[in-house]
Structure formats: C-alpha cells, structure tokens
Amino acid sequence: MLIFLAKRLVSGLVLVALIPSLAFLLMRAGSANVARQILGQTASEEQVAEKAAELGLDRPLVEQYLSWANGALKGDLGTSWFTNEPVLQAMLTRVPATLSLVIVTTVIAAVLAVALGLAAAYYKGWLDRVLQVLSIVGFALPGFWLALMLVVWFAIDVPLFPATGYVPAAESLGGWARSITLPVTSLAVGAVTATAQQVRGAVRDILQQDWVRTLRARGISRGSLIFRHVLRSAGVAGLTVLGLQFIGLLGGAVLVERIFAIPGIGQVLVTSTAQGDLPLVLGVVLVTTVVVVIVNLLIDLGVGFFNPKARLS
Structure with a gap:
C-alpha cells in the first residue's frame, strides 16, 4: 500500500511542476505588450520600458520562470500586475467559493447517482x-441554459x-446554502445523470456474475448482497466517474460563476487570461492543479481499497 501511495x-508532484510550467511558457509566448496594457495607450515608450523592467519582463525567459518558481516554493505567488493584489490572497478569498460549488455538487451527485443507478440496475423495468x-x-441540456432558466424560475x-452573489459559510450558513442552491442545481443535473448511468452499468454487470448467483443460492439477504458485495465491487467504476466529474465541474463552474456573479477562481481565470496577468493566471493554474492532484490521490486510494489488485498496477 505504501508503494502504491508513493507512486501516486x-x-x-510531477503534474504540479509540469502544468504551471507549460502555462508559463504558453502565456509568455502568446502575450502582447503587458506593460502597455497596464499603462494605457497614452503612456510613452520610456514609461512602458520602465514598467516592463519593473515587472521583470526584460529579463531572459528562463530567469523569469525560475524567479516565479522559487517564490512559489516559498509560498509567494507574486502580485497581480493589474490589481496589485497578492495572488495568494486572491486565491484564499476565491477558492472557497468555487470549492463550495464543486464539492457540494459532487456529494449530491454521488448520493443520487448511487441511489438511481442501483435502483435502475436491480429493479429494471420503468425505473431503468x-x-x-x-x-x-441531462447530457444534451446545456448547463448555462439551465442556469439561466433557474434564475428566471x-x-x-x-x-x-438570490439570483446573484455568494455568502461565505462563515458569515451565515443559511445564507451560504441559499446562495449556492441554484448554481449547484445547474451543475448537478448533468453530473447526477452521467454518474448514475455508469453506476447502473457497473451494477448490472456485477449482478450477472457467477459469484452473485452463488451468494443468492446460499440464501444471503438482499440487503447484505447489495450493500456489502455488489456496491463494493461497483465502487471502482463509481469513484472513477466521480473523479472525472469533479475535474469537469472545476471547468464547468467558470460559466456558472459568471452567470450567478460568484467570486470564484473561474471569473479570475477568465479575466486574468484576457489581460495577460501572468502571476494571477499561474496562481489559478497551480491551485487548480494541486486540488486535482489531491482529488485524484483520494480517488486512487478509494480504488485501491475497493480493488486490492489496483495497488499492484
């Protein structure tokens, strides 16, 4: 188990180092004159050159990257070029909003998907x-359209x-729940239906296995068969799909955050990318990568628990 965990x-860690590095290269290769954008079109060439030197844009590309990476290792993600807000502070104030949407949606999707998928696979008929x-x-319904309709309805x-806005849970638990209800609903519809379909397929395949028929022949109770044996075997497929759904929800939250005016990392990423705000973009990419890596690690541990053979892979 320790070797399995060490490999993951x-x-x-390789992904955490690689993805921000690629984002840095892509942003610097495709960036326009950021100093000119910050100062405006009326600024002189001398002012633009001074601003570029202040931001370190006149240094070699490798030196710029190593400077950022060294700061990131020390917990300093730099300062936004356009707002002068520390990137770490921007992440600390915006990440909780996005994670609230994604985590609550994932939990709802897990509970409802298991219930629907299990019922459809076991009882078949009209439920299936x-x-x-x-x-x-759920697959064909555009998420942004559903979000707009929920606002109207x-x-x-x-x-x-509320149609827009976000209330932190620390301020008011009831206000937080009301502020995320519509955004979470718009995200959960697609996640629930997609995950339930995968759970249903996995449970149906397991119910057709010979060992299930053997357990039935021995007189094992239906509850014990389903919850102790079938669901555990189907847990690998369910966890894998939920992990993919979580990562997809991080991307899908961008549109939802804009529709509901939620101050999450999605809005920050869109704005900072359009402006060419390199420190803020790298901060969002780094934080998102760390979250995805942690979730994948937890999913791998869950898969290893349900399927010991996976630990050997």
Whole structure:
C-alpha cells in the first residue's frame, strides 16, 4: 500500500511542476505588450520600458520562470500586475467559493447517482427506462441554459433564492446554502445523470456474475448482497466517474460563476487570461492543479481499497 501511495504522490508532484510550467511558457509566448496594457495607450515608450523592467519582463525567459518558481516554493505567488493584489490572497478569498460549488455538487451527485443507478440496475423495468431518458436529457441540456432558466424560475418569477452573489459559510450558513442552491442545481443535473448511468452499468454487470448467483443460492439477504458485495465491487467504476466529474465541474463552474456573479477562481481565470496577468493566471493554474492532484490521490486510494489488485498496477 505504501508503494502504491508513493507512486501516486510522485506522479502528482510531477503534474504540479509540469502544468504551471507549460502555462508559463504558453502565456509568455502568446502575450502582447503587458506593460502597455497596464499603462494605457497614452503612456510613452520610456514609461512602458520602465514598467516592463519593473515587472521583470526584460529579463531572459528562463530567469523569469525560475524567479516565479522559487517564490512559489516559498509560498509567494507574486502580485497581480493589474490589481496589485497578492495572488495568494486572491486565491484564499476565491477558492472557497468555487470549492463550495464543486464539492457540494459532487456529494449530491454521488448520493443520487448511487441511489438511481442501483435502483435502475436491480429493479429494471420503468425505473431503468426513466434513467435512460434522464441521462440523455441531462447530457444534451446545456448547463448555462439551465442556469439561466433557474434564475428566471426561482429567483425572478418565484423569488425563493438570490439570483446573484455568494455568502461565505462563515458569515451565515443559511445564507451560504441559499446562495449556492441554484448554481449547484445547474451543475448537478448533468453530473447526477452521467454518474448514475455508469453506476447502473457497473451494477448490472456485477449482478450477472457467477459469484452473485452463488451468494443468492446460499440464501444471503438482499440487503447484505447489495450493500456489502455488489456496491463494493461497483465502487471502482463509481469513484472513477466521480473523479472525472469533479475535474469537469472545476471547468464547468467558470460559466456558472459568471452567470450567478460568484467570486470564484473561474471569473479570475477568465479575466486574468484576457489581460495577460501572468502571476494571477499561474496562481489559478497551480491551485487548480494541486486540488486535482489531491482529488485524484483520494480517488486512487478509494480504488485501491475497493480493488486490492489496483495497488499492484
């Protein structure tokens, strides 16, 4: 188990080092005159050159990268070129909002998907057909359209929830729950239907295995068969899909955050990328990569728990 964990940690650290490095190269290769953008078109060439030197843009590319990497290792992600806000502070104030949406959506998707997928696989019939229809609808339904419709239905026509804004849980737990209800619903529909379909397929395959028939023949109770044996065997497929859903939700949260005016990292990434704000972009990429690596590590540990053979891979 320790060797299995060590391999996953090493691969995760490689990704944490590689992805921000690629983002740095892409941003610097495709960036325009950032100093001119900061100062405006009325600034003189001398002022632009001074600003570029202040930002370190006149130094060799390798030196710029090593300077940023050295600071990142010490916990200093630099300062935004456009707002002068420390990048670490920007992440600390915005990451909780995004993680609130993604984590709550993932938990809801896990609970509902297991319940729907298990019921459809075990009882079949109309439940199975309903799940198939819901899966198609959930896959085809644009998330941004659903978000807009939820705002119209439950924030404007029937003002049950706020249309925009975010309330931190530390300020008001009830306000936090109300502020994320519509965004989470818009994200959860697709996640639930996609995950439920995978759980249903995995459970159906397991129910057809010979060892399941043997357990039934021995008179094992239905509850014990499903919850102690079938679900554990299907857990590998479920965890894998949930991990992919979590990563996909980080990207899908960008549009949802803009629609609901939630101050998360999605809005920061879009704005900073358009401006060419390199420190802020690298901060978002680094934090997102770390979150994804941690989630993948937890998923791998879960897979290793449900399937001991995976530890040998």
